Amino acid sequence: MTESLDSERMASWRAYIEASQRLFIQLEEDLRAETGLTFADYHLLVLLSEAPGQRLRMGELASRLVFLPSRLTYQISSMQRRGLVARQPCPEDRRGSEAVLTAAGLLTLREAAPHHLRSVRTHLMDDLDDAEVACLTRVFERLGRRLRADRDASSTPDNK
Amino acid sequence: MTESLDSERMASWRAYIEASQRLFIQLEEDLRAETGLTFADYHLLVLLSEAPGQRLRMGELASRLVFLPSRLTYQISSMQRRGLVARQPCPEDRRGSEAVLTAAGLLTLREAAPHHLRSVRTHLMDDLDDAEVACLTRVFERLGRRLRADRDASSTPDNK
DNA sequence: GGCGCTTTGTTGAAATTTGAAAGAGTGGTA
DNA sequence: TACCACTCTTTCAAATTTCAACAAAGCGCC
Numbered sequence: 001m002t003e004s005l006d007s008e009r010m011a012s013w014r015a016y017i018e019a020s021q022r023l024f025i026q027l028e029e030d031l032r033a034e035t036g037l038t039f040a041d042y043h044l045l046v047l048l049s050e051a052p053g054q055r056l057r058m059g060e061l062a063s064r065l066v067f068l069p070s071r072l073t074y075q076i077s078s079m080q081r082r083g084l085v086a087r088q089p090c091p092e093d094r095r096g097s098e099a100v101l102t103a104a105g106l107l108t109l110r111e112a113a114p115h116h117l118r119s120v121r122t123h124l125m126d127d128l129d130d131a132e133v134a135c136l137t138r139v140f141e142r143l144g145r146r147l148r149a150d151r152d153a154s155s156t157p158d159n160k
Numbered sequence: 161m162t163e164s165l166d167s168e169r170m171a172s173w174r175a176y177i178e179a180s181q182r183l184f185i186q187l188e189e190d191l192r193a194e195t196g197l198t199f200a201d202y203h204l205l206v207l208l209s210e211a212p213g214q215r216l217r218m219g220e221l222a223s224r225l226v227f228l229p230s231r232l233t234y235q236i237s238s239m240q241r242r243g244l245v246a247r248q249p250c251p252e253d254r255r256g257s258e259a260v261l262t263a264a265g266l267l268t269l270r271e272a273a274p275h276h277l278r279s280v281r282t283h284l285m286d287d288l289d290d291a292e293v294a295c296l297t298r299v300f301e302r303l304g305r306r307l308r309a310d311r312d313a314s315s316t317p318d319n320k
Numbered sequence: 321g322g323c324g325c326t327t328t329g330t331t332g333a334a335a336t337t338t339g340a341a342a343g344a345g346t347g348g349t350a
Numbered sequence: 351t352a353c354c355a356c357t358c359t360t361t362c363a364a365a366t367t368t369c370a371a372c373a374a375a376g377c378g379c380c
Contacts, residue, residue, distance in 0.1 A: 144179035
């Protein structure tokens with residue numbers, strides 16, 4: 001009933017948020033230095049490379065990247081200029097468009113992946129034992145599921 | 161020796177990063193809706209409120225917030241305009257300046273804290289059992305410590 | 321006391337991100 | 351068919367963030 005967190009949880013929360021922030025900054029820095037890609041660039045390339053036809057609707061991409069739509073528009077334009085992706089009108093729905101991975105984009109991803117994975121390993125994963133990995137997986141998969149669900153619920157107009 | 165992550169760790173990594181991103185966005189949204197503060201505003205107020213004399217040097221503040229110096233300058237200017245902090249020249253070192261919490265800033269923090277802590281609880285902490293909290297604390301305190309050390313080391317000019 | 325060299329923090333321009341509004345289509349329904 | 355409400359994406363302006371100088375002190379050393 002109290003509004004506060006017990007100090008145990010407070011400490012956990014603070015450690016989590018600070019370390020995460022540092023980690024994301026460090027990974028972004030590494031990625032940029034080694035491959036010239038942004039973290040968003042990389043993540044987007046991964047998503048496209050795994051999609052059937054190596055293409056995704058803008059909306060789908062935005063939601064997976066947790067990007068505002070207009071931010072994705074900008075991001076795709078930038079990657080298009082660099083030749084990493086192409087933009088195509090969507091056949092089924094003429095309002096929409098899809099982002100398609102180019103050959104150059106795939107190549108860039110293939111080149112960048114080992115560097116990035118090494119960063120992830122050295123900065124994070126190598127220090128975790130199996131139990132810790134299992135714990136993180138459980139916690140964050142559950143959290144992600146719940147946050148996705150919350151968001152879907154709040155965007156549905158049936159919040160009478 | 162291979163550059164990749166085993167699929168267990170890869171899944172863990174992906175879950176962690178996506179959920180974290182969603183969480184940060186959600187918390188920011190809640191905070192803004194309930195208090196008009198940004199996550200950075202709030203964090204900065206917390207740091208000042210805990211500092212001796214409720215004041216901190218710009219550099220110290222920047223490093224704790226994981227902000228670039230120029231970003232902190234902008235952030236402080238904005239909060240100064242809103243009356244939440246004041247900027248004072250530093251007595252010991254005339255190059256420097258310090259940010260000081262104002263009465264209004266403290267009041268704002270006191271009002272915002274319960275809301276924010278409730279968000280943190282409902283979105284994250286309430287779903288974790290004690291073992292999970294302990295695991296997160298251990299993992300992220302270790303990680304934060306290591307990343308801070310790495311950064312200090314790389315900024316030291318003795319990387320012969 | 322005067323030089324170089326480093327540290328602190330700010331500035332200004334460019335790049336990115338947000339937020340509101342517009343454009344173009346879809347789908348249901350009268 | 352015509353209309354209305356809604357969805358998908360882009361556009362534009364404003365706010366924020368980065369990046370590359372820069373000014374102003376400190377600091378050691380001759």
